[in-house]
Amino acid sequence: MAQDGVLLRITGLEKRVGGLRAVHNVDLGVHRGEVVGLIGPNGAGKTTLFSLISGAEKPSAGSIEFEGRAIAGLRPSRIAQLGIARTFQVVRPLPRLTVLENVMIGAYCRVARKASAREIALSWLEFTDLVHRRDSLARNLTIADRKRLEITRALATQPHLLLLDEVMAGLTATETETAVELLQRIRARGIAMVIIEHVMRVIMAISDRLIVLNYGERIAAGDPQTVASDPAVIRAYLGGNPGA
Amino acid sequence: MPQERNNAAEPERGASAQALFGAVTRMREFAALGGLLAPWLVLALLILAAATLPFWSAAQYRDYILDLAILVLLSALGGMSFNLLGGYAGQISFGQAAFFGISAYAFALLFQQLALNPLAAMFLAGVVSAVVCVPVGLILFRLRGAYFALSMLAFAEITRLVAQEWTSLTNGAAGLLFSSAFSDKATSYWVLLIIVIGSVAVTSLLVQSKPGAYFLAIREDQDAAEALGIDSTRYKLMAFTVSAFMMGLAGAFYASYFAYLEPNVVFSSVNFSLNVIIVTLIGGMGRLLGPVIGAAILVLTTELFVHAFGQGNVLMSGLLLILFMLFMPEGLLGKLQKEIDRRRSLRRPV
Numbered sequence: 289m290a291q292d293g294v295l296l297r298i299t300g301l302e303k304r305v306g307g308l309r310a311v312h313n314v315d316l317g318v319h320r321g322e323v324v325g326l327i328g329p330n331g332a333g334k335t336t337l338f339s340l341i342s343g344a345e346k347p348s349a350g351s352i353e354f355e356g357r358a359i360a361g362l363r364p365s366r367i368a369q370l371g372i373a374r375t376f377q378v379v380r381p382l383p384r385l386t387v388l389e390n391v392m393i394g395a396y397c398r399v400a401r402k403a404s405a406r407e408i409a410l411s412w413l414e415f416t417d418l419v420h421r422r423d424s425l426a427r428n429l430t431i432a433d434r435k436r437l438e439i440t441r442a443l444a445t446q447p448h449l450l451l452l453d454e455v456m457a458g459l460t461a462t463e464t465e466t467a468v469e470l471l472q473r474i475r476a477r478g479i480a481m482v483i484i485e486h487v488m489r490v491i492m493a494i495s496d497r498l499i500v501l502n503y504g505e506r507i508a509a510g511d512p513q514t515v516a517s518d519p520a521v522i523r524a525y526l527g528g529n530p531g532a
Numbered sequence: 533m534p535q536e537r538n539n540a541a542e543p544e545r546g547a548s549a550q551a552l553f554g555a556v557t558r559m560r561e562f563a564a565l566g567g568l569l570a571p572w573l574v575l576a577l578l579i580l581a582a583a584t585l586p587f588w589s590a591a592q593y594r595d596y597i598l599d600l601a602i603l604v605l606l607s608a609l610g611g612m613s614f615n616l617l618g619g620y621a622g623q624i625s626f627g628q629a630a631f632f633g634i635s636a637y638a639f640a641l642l643f644q645q646l647a648l649n650p651l652a653a654m655f656l657a658g659v660v661s662a663v664v665c666v667p668v669g670l671i672l673f674r675l676r677g678a679y680f681a682l683s684m685l686a687f688a689e690i691t692r693l694v695a696q697e698w699t700s701l702t703n704g705a706a707g708l709l710f711s712s713a714f715s716d717k718a719t720s721y722w723v724l725l726i727i728v729i730g731s732v733a734v735t736s737l738l739v740q741s742k743p744g745a746y747f748l749a750i751r752e753d754q755d756a757a758e759a760l761g762i763d764s765t766r767y768k769l770m771a772f773t774v775s776a777f778m779m780g781l782a783g784a785f786y787a788s789y790f791a792y793l794e795p796n797v798v799f800s801s802v803n804f805s806l807n808v809i810i811v812t813l814i815g816g817m818g819r820l821l822g823p824v825i826g827a828a829i830l831v832l833t834t835e836l837f838v839h840a841f842g843q844g845n846v847l848m849s850g851l852l853l854i855l856f857m858l859f860m861p862e863g864l865l866g867k868l869q870k871e872i873d874r875r876r877s878l879r880r881p882v
Binding site (some may be wrong): 342385397 | 740741745746749752755758760761762763764
């Protein structure tokens with residue numbers, strides 16, 4: 289592995305919850321500007337992995353390095369300041385604030401002045417096509433717009449790495465198309481992403497590399513086509529004789 | 533809207549309509565400027581009226597009016613302390629009385645024992661509460677919501693008991709009697725008025741800037757706020773410190789004015805912890821002037837009820853509060869804002 293160009297390096301990551309190993313001995317590397325798809329059956333530990341990277345939960349063992357700095361166990365706000373932004377699987381808009389205020393709060397991560405935060409927020413709202421809803425309260429948005437707001441707010445913190453947790457779930461076919469197009473534009477900006485997604489068509493189209501988790505362990509990794517035809521992956525999704 | 537109609541007729545009427553249109557535009561600009569300046573003008577007039585109150589209030593009622601005005605301002609100050617922490621940062625505290633009491637005693641000691649200038653003593657007494665709140669916050673902010681609120685209630689009770697038992701410092705339950713700080717009511721009133729106006733100004737600046745946005749984010753969703761790079765402990769502590777300082781100023785002023793302190797009075801949860809919540813709820817949580825409006829309503833209606841119903845006044849105040857909670861759970865200013873928003877959205881063309 290080339291030392292330069294590696295943005296995030298996870299080695300031997302472990303998270304035990306009671307007797308259960310939610311994440312077990314996971315290795316993962318993300319390069320600058322790379323898009324990594326994270327898939328696996330329900331309960332495989334995908335969201336837990338995000339929580340560990342973003343600092344919402346503390347790992348039991350293993351290391352997480354971001355831009356060469358050990359970040360495991362730092363508090364979430366510190367990790368966000370260092371340049372990792374996440375979205376939540378169940379969206380968490382700041383409900384009684386407007387769309388613009390929501391995004392400005394993300395922008396304040398890098399600037400102190402209100403006018404600058406506003407300017408940054410508006411330009412990202414422009415980027416994600418949400419600017420027409422800027423004065424709506426976040427709680428009044430449709431689910432698709434809420435997911436979009438969540439992404440915009442995360443982008444406003446100017447991350448180098450974006451962790452997207454099922455941003456397509458619950459969207460209609462057209463909404464999914466627009467969302468994929470948005471992800472392509474984010475990639476074009478050179479922002480690396482790790483994407484948890486169940487819609488395989490989407491994840492295959494957008495990922496440079498796929499990582500498959502099952503029961504907290506990494507069972508496959510590589511380019512999307514190879515991984516998708518890997519017998520272990522098919523078994524994990526469809527079941528079957530482990531020996532076969 | 534008559535202006536709207538003039539506007540629509542404009543294309544058919546040619547030159548005269550053009551002139552009319554110009555006039556309407558100028559009128560609109562003027563009205564917009566007026567709309568921009570109006571709140572400031574009203575505010576300036578209110579401050580002027582409040583500042584000159586001792587001069588224009590009828591001589592035979594002057595002391596009575598000033599007493600009432602001081603009560604309103606004191607409640608307003610306490611309410612603003614609660615509002616910054618609870619209304620903006622979302623950290624509801626049931627124990628603001630702790631800072632009221634601590635600073636009241638701190639003032640008494642600084643003013644009486646160290647013979648400090650009363651204004652300096654008041655400021656330092658506020659600082660004492662602001663300092664005390666830091667370790668308290670570092671421990672209690674691990675708790676959220678109702679658990680934080682209740683632990684603050686417990687903290688206030690602890691401070692009350694300490695004040696009661698630490699007789700060498702506070703003279704215990706017998707109370708502490710000293711000479712009042714300011715020679716007359718009007719001076720006291722002006723001192724308090726300046727403190728309240730200063731607190732409104734500081735709160736206003738704070739909530740309109742980055743910390744204010746962060747307070748709201750923490751109130752709305754602490755975990756989402758953290759994920760956006762907000763060190764929630766640090767910003768909660770910031771709100772707490774300013775809040776404790778304001779509550780401390782209220783307590784110190786109380787001490788300077790009444791010149792008699794008793795632990796069961798100045799650490800009283802009902803008198804202060806509860807009162808500051810009620811005035812904020814009536815006026816509007818998370819509204820800059822909510823506590824000021826709420827304090828005026830609560831103090832003046834209570835006074836009215838005392839005259840009208842005697843002992844029954846508590847019942848009537850309770851009834852009033854219930855009515856407020858039923859019909860305006862967002863407080864008077866919250867309701868007003870909602871109404872303005874509703875009308876604005878009705879007027880907006882679709």
